[in-house]
Amino acid sequence: MRVVLASASPAPLKTLQEAGLHPDVIVSGVDEDQMTSTDAANLAAALAQLKCRAVAEIVDADDLVIGCDSVLAFEGEILGKPVDAHEAIGRWRRMRGRSGVLHTGHCVRRGSREFIDTASTTVHFADISDNEIEAYVATGEPLHVAGAFTIDGLGGAFITGIEGDHHNVVGISLPLLRMLLADLDIVWTDLWA
Numbered sequence: 001m002r003v004v005l006a007s008a009s010p011a012p013l014k015t016l017q018e019a020g021l022h023p024d025v026i027v028s029g030v031d032e033d034q035m036t037s038t039d040a041a042n043l044a045a046a047l048a049q050l051k052c053r054a055v056a057e058i059v060d061a062d063d064l065v066i067g068c069d070s071v072l073a074f075e076g077e078i079l080g081k082p083v084d085a086h087e088a089i090g091r092w093r094r095m096r097g098r099s100g101v102l103h104t105g106h107c108v109r110r111g112s113r114e115f116i117d118t119a120s121t122t123v124h125f126a127d128i129s130d131n132e133i134e135a136y137v138a139t140g141e142p143l144h145v146a147g148a149f150t151i152d153g154l155g156g157a158f159i160t161g162i163e164g165d166h167h168n169v170v171g172i173s174l175p176l177l178r179m180l181l182a183d184l185d186i187v188w189t190d191l192w193a
Contacts, residue, residue, distance in 0.1 A: 074100035
């Protein structure tokens with residue numbers, strides 16, 4: 001069975017590869033701005049479903065399509081990717097020394113069967129200086145990720161801890177994905193390359 005990841009993000013792909021799966025990548029090309037919600041978990045799930053369905057329409061029915069999307073819930077706001085460096089700096093100045101919840105929606109589809117769920121992980125941000133924030137944003141890394149941070153890259157030094165699944169913060173929860181695949185009657189270990 002061919003596995004297809006409906007995401008342009010390199011982190012979920014790398015996570016799946018390190019877990020023994022070697023998916024093909026097909027970018028959905030959907031307009032994420034068409035989805036709105038006041039609930040971060042629901043928004044993440046809806047975005048994952050949108051991406052998954054867009055790719056499922058152009059692949060074989062036997063292919064397994066995995067769609068994921070993350071958003072950060074922080075002090076009553078839903079934060080996706082920052083628009084620019086100025087916004088990323090402002091976010092980090094607000095987030096430093098505080099915590100947020102990263103929600104990653106997961107959608108799996110094979111043929112007409114589809115399952116959706118969301119994994120949520122609390123992320124504790126370090127109380128970093130303005131100089132550290134500006135240096136981090138200048139790397140460009142936080143401009144391409146939900147919440148303007150990574151845990152598996154340069155931003156890892158600015159995360160003091162998490163509560164929940166580490167892989168979820170990277171962009172795909174392996175335990176949740178395994179359970180969703182079981183709902184499709186797919187055994188995780190059968191996907192190992």
